[in-house]
Amino acid sequence: MKFTRPQAEPVAMQLAPMCDILFLLLGFFIISFQFSKSETELNVAVPTAEEGVPEERARGEIMINVLADGTIRVEGQTVTRDELQNKLTPIAKLHPNQPVRLRGDSNVAYQRIVEIIDTCKKSGIWNISFATQQPKTE
Template sequence: MRIPEIAPDEEPALNLTSMIDVVFLLLIFFMVSTTFLDPERQVDLELPRAPEAGAEAERQAEIVVNVLADGRVSIGGAMVDDEGLRTALRQAAAADPEIQVTIRGDRKTHHEHIVRVMNACGAAGLANLAVSVLEEQ
């Protein structure tokens, strides 16, 4: 087998095409596999467990209301009082009456606090409610 000789005036070249392809594939892989943070779901809550909790439905426009163990309420990462809750829900209902309200209540919170949020939703004219729970294992 004859080895081709390199001409003296020709410099060896390094082909970077395949390395660039691999770098772009890695970049695309990491961009697709990254989980994006949802600020409403960053509040540290212990959700209650339910034996028949269904999978989360297809994402649609929603407001996430977090009810902490002591009864405090947060919307969009900001703590609100009862009047702030009603105001935020009225504004959301004015923008989209079919918007879903997801109530995330801490496992240790009293049901009266969840009912208070549900009543505020009803007063604002929002009927599309969901309550977040963890599926029992």
């Protein structure tokens, strides 16, 4: 007696849900990339340094921009030194090794940069780096 197995029908793969997920992921990455780029103020001309390394942001790094007139901008908002300290203090308590990148315009007074470093230290932030750019080669 010969038994025959029922033939299984091939399962058709549904492409519509997979396409939906791919478009959602693509949208997420495009939007998150745009937000990370908006933290760097375009009107801040950072000083040049021959030994500067290419910009590589640490995860969760806070970007502090200092414009030529001494204005402090963090996350697209203009803040005072007191507001900066109030913003950084709770972050430093949660993350003791919180990285901060200071992007000071090359025309800003050195005293202003030192004041911001002092504010970061008062907040408990010690991991501070400075943004530079390589000189243009002609």
